[in-house]
Amino acid sequence: MAAPAEKHDVFKAIADPTRREVLRLLSESERPISEIADHFDMSRTAVTKHLNILKEAELISGRKEGREKIYQLHPEPLTEVKQWLSYYERFWENKLSMLKHLVEDEK
Amino acid sequence: MAAPAEKHDVFKAIADPTRREVLRLLSESERPISEIADHFDMSRTAVTKHLNILKEAELISGRKEGREKIYQLHPEPLTEVKQWLSYYERFWENKLSMLKHLVEDEK
DNA sequence: TTGACACATAACCAAAAGGTGTTATATTCT
DNA sequence: AGAATATAACACCTTTTGGTTATGTGTCAA
Structure with a gap:
């Protein structure tokens, strides 16, 4: 069964400055979580939570590559x-x- | 201290569906609080809080007219x-x- | 195969958001 | 003046958000 289109709506997703910054970073290039986390003064776990919210809003997606997970932007x-x-x-x-x-x- | 301690940014303001609906209502015409509250299934007090958030984001403004307070859209x-x-x-x-x-x- | 690395997940916590009702103040209408 | 109306202000409750640390899982490399 397909994922509900808007469990987290886009407006909520972009309301947070941290998440907007994540989108900007990913607009430059796709990156693994660790690289994203380096840009913020917070734990990698906290960043992961933001990434999950963005993912539920379908603004980003992640693919596993070896032991890294690469996130990329989905602006639609x-x-x-x-x-x-x-x-x-x-x-x-x-x-x-x-x-x-x-x-x-x-x- | 010209800057308000807690300036609500626009992104936060429009993140809430109720507040977006308020903006839509006010885009049709300016209205007093009571008329706005009638459109929602929540107390007038709760609506007032949303109006205050929108006001801090400078998306709306209110003027007193007799015993009513009329709110108006500021889309800038x-x-x-x-x-x-x-x-x-x-x-x-x-x-x-x-x-x-x-x-x-x-x- | 052992150990370091990259990430996920769980448990927990504080603070803010979003809601309630009650009381207070100001204005209008008899 | 007194009653009715509209909104503001206050106190309180519950849920969500955004963060932490600790622990677990899979992957690569020596």
């Missing part, structure tokens, strides 16, 4: 955030929309 | 999220070599 779920955000873009891109949006039937 | 801080996202957009829009292996299609 971020489209959900982008779509959510696009609804609000009109409010700052054209100021007049504060009146306009009243006529829209959203949802 | 969302630009921070948009900018953060734009860094990752290229990863799914331009198919950079690093992410070649990502062949998942969208729903």
Whole structure:
């Protein structure tokens, strides 16, 4: 049975600065956990927890390679955030929309 | 000490579904607290807490009008999220070599 | 095959988040 | 003035989050 798409939703996943930094690191290149942990002032176990949350949000995935586990970025779920955000873009891109949006039937 | 001891960042503010729903409600029109609370299955007190978090993130503002407090959307801080996202957009829009292996299609 | 390495997992803890109800204050309407 | 309404402020409870240390499992290399 397929994993539930959003056990951890993306918004929660990116809410934490540490996790955002992890995503940035992985956007540069895939890395093993130890290399990721070196960038933070916390234990490797704590980093692993963050990685698991990101993995449940399907923002990263890990493959085993020998005794290392290499994590890599999966940016697709971020489209959900982008779509959510696009609804609000009109409010700052054209100021007049504060009146306009009243006529829209959203949802 | 101009900086508030606990400035809620935007990412944290939008991480909660209830708060995102509040933003959506306020995007339709400004509303008093009681009207917002009617949309949720929780106490008005709990809603007020969410409003305060949104206010600290400067996503909403409230003005007193008689005995009511009217809350209004301020979408500007969302630009921070948009900018953060734009860094990752290229990863799914331009198919950079690093992410070649990502062949998942969208729903 | 023994020992060091890389990671996972479990047990535990403190603090923050998210909820409740009650009381207090300010405003409006008779 | 007094009653009703809207919100703020306060105290408290429970769950989640983010971290720790300790221990276990699989892999590589001498």
